[in-house]
Amino acid sequence: MSVKQGLLALLATRPMYGAQLRAEFEARTGGTWPLNVGQVYTTLGRLERDGLVEGIGADEEGRISYRLTDTGRREVAAWWTSPVDRETTPRDELVIKLALAVTVDGVDVPTVVQTQRTATMRHLRDLTRLKQQAMNASDDATPEAANPGVKRDDQGRIDLAWLLVLENLIFAGEAEVRWLDHVESTLVREAVRGPGARRTPAAYENDTDRTTEGARS
Amino acid sequence: MSETILRLEDVTRIHGTGEAQVTALAGVSLEVAAGELVAVMGPSGSGKSTLLNLAGGLDAPTTGTVVIEGQALGQLGKDGLARLRRRRVGFVFQDFNLIPSLTAAENVALPLELDGQRVGKARRRAVDALNTVGVGELADRYPDKMSGGQQQRVAIARALVGDRRLVLADEPTGALDSHTGEGVLRVLRERCDAGAAGLLVTHEARHAAWADRVVFLRDGVVVDSTGGDVAESLLEPTA
Structure with a gap:
């Protein structure tokens, strides 16, 4: 699974900034797949470039929250309804x-x-x-x-x-x-x-x- | 290190003689301490059940020693062995083995009464034991009015009632669906965490995983054992 899909699924619940996304992701998966915050921001940057999320301004501490665009929402919906592709699973x-x-x-x-x-x-x-x-x-x-x-x-x-x-x-x-x-x-x-x-x-x-x-x- | 409850020293069990001779166990050594649950895994015929029978004094080794709470079983006579089994060892079987005409509390109290305790005291201790396995409310129910999981909990209570601290379990989840079986193992684990010593024979990895250690038997020999403490890093998932 890519970090991208996980972040999109979380942003479907509410807008969040990077550190929040990371904390939410780890809480829900019990820290089984630790993310570093750099990974989260890099991915957010790519998602914004591709038009799946958009920044909604910074809070008083300068943290930028992101929310899904309509395209992003469609991407999340498609992810929930399609099976996980086993062909791309790494070899054991x-x-x-x-x-x-x-x-x-x-x-x-x-x-x-x-x-x-x-x-x-x-x-x-x-x-x-x-x-x-x-x-x-x-x-x-x-x-x-x-x-x-x-x-x-x-x-x-x-x-x-x-x-x-x-x-x-x-x-x-x-x-x-x-x-x-x-x-x-x-x-x-x-x-x-x-x-x-x-x-x-x-x-x-x-x-x-x-x-x-x-x-x- | 906690007190050793069960110790097998270089135990060998040979059935039959001459051409028909079969070595069921060959030089097995094993210790189970208070607070510890040890699982025994291995294919059919590897000696798992023989090991359990020897550990509980139901069978005697051809050579080697079995010691329960400091008492070598080989030094006991028939009566002494029966008394030790009654007072020190509890068994849990795949098919529960509860007496159908007795209630849960009466089943659990039975080993105490056989040992000469007064009925009232035996019942109080039985109800205590039922409470520790989470089925105190079933004290006056008969086995045929209980689910399999409930019957097996009663069997665990019976195995550990009174001062007994060694429980020997032979595929205790074999007759249960996997969810119920899991509940039974959780109870067994809790009893061991509370100070009992357990030896669990199973062929299911998921069930053996409730133990502190797994001993692998093959052709009557211990081929490996998962020693070592639980990984501390794993016990702190959010660290």
Whole structure:
């Protein structure tokens, strides 16, 4: 996701200046994607150049607030209604690493798998601790909790957003562990069949008995 | 370091003899301290359930030692072992294992009454235990009038009622939908944060993630363990 879309979506709620945009963005995503304020101003400059936002004058401290133009509003609406383009998602280093590991001689693939699984489990544990804290906070939520000055309803929604971001990271970690389990069991099966049994892709295409693959207990 | 509640020292368990001999566990060492929840993961047949049975004194190792709160299980007779199991260890199973003809409070009070405590006192402690897992209002309800998640909370209360501090959980969320299962793990986590020691067998990464450490078993051997403290940087998301 680009910073551009995030800022436009926030400006659809009300006009804001750069530091406000940055704070709002981080509050809603739990600081998962930290922005620096320079990034925010550079992006605002580009958005203004492209006619998506316009400055509405400075406050007494000289901070310029921006609001959406009609074009900007249409851009936000289009973003909400279109799916995220997966083709532009960056390649996953782990996938490439394992693809190389199984094809390069002398790599201890089971250790690569286990090392990664341990690291991912540790990451999952840390995320789960954060989730536990977030759940506890929302259980005993009081109006003055967390961010003073934020309305209770807004704080509730920000808490919810943070919980959903955490869940997304947990689902991703969980999927990675499941995939690593799958890699491991596939390697064990391959080892049982013996190195000579590995077949060419063409042989797989003629295979009619592949329904038993992937069974995992 | 907190007090060690459960210690397995170089534990091996071999089933059968001769040709039919199967090594279920081979030289496993493991410690669980008060306040700690440790998860055990591994494929089917890796020795997870054997480990749990040995930890709870339901099975005896072929070689090696199991120690619960300073007491080596191998030195206890049959009666002593039964008493230790009753007073020191609680089990939580996938299918809850509550007695259907007893209410929640009676189920939880049962281990105390079996241990000779008076009914009134046992009930008071049972209701306290139910309150700590958030189902105090269900004290007089029968298991078939509770949801799966509620039954499992009652089972956790039963496992930790009285002075017991070691809870051994075998796929405790296996029969629950993922949201309810999460709630049960949260309760287990809270009980451990409050000073209990927990050993949790699961095959789900999302559930093992509630533990402080994960021990990976493969073919009866510990292949890895996620030691280390929770990353402090992550605990301060806005820093």
